[in-house]
């Protein structure tokens with residue numbers, strides 16, 4: 001089977017749309033992020049995206065904002081109606097841009113989150129304790145993560161990333177990144193205070 005290739009779109013979406021999306025997020029600031037994923041995000045954000053010719057709004061099945069101050073675990077997002085991810089950076093606060101690391105390795109099945117040594121339970125993208133390489137992921141190598149990639153992921157010991165290769169995409173406002181939801185991905189070590197993004201998923 002073949003996965004869709006990663007596409008980095010340096011032109012992304014317009015500044016007008018970015019500003020409108022940030023306004024939507026900020027005006028809903030009294031909701032917590034979990035609630036936001038279910039309410040404010042979807043409908044209004046989709047209306048904004050209708051102005052963007054490179055976004056196929058009719059294929060969107062998931063649309064939510066997320067704001068992070070800490071790197072997130074490696075995970076996949078695939079579900080029956082979620083085949084492709086688009087990550088749209090909206091804001092990076094007080095520091096250099098972080099990166100989104102998309103690995104070449106992928107997991108064939110519903111989205112999962114690898115929590116390394118931590119016992120965590122997630123309702124969505126259910127947790128797997130351990131490293132991705134300890135599970136049946138596709139295309140894993142028999143080598144350590146390359147050092148040019150480890151520099152983005154040094155918040156964990158290098159052997160946690162054993163068997164992985166991939167590419168680090170800059171989380172840069174004004175660009176976006178599209179990739180197959182089955183691909184394992186993780187956020188880089190953050191040297192900024194926080195980052196805000198909009199993530200959308202396409203059905204097939």
Ligand SMILES: [Fe+2]
Nearest residue numbers: 075076077185
């Ligand atoms: Fe994700």
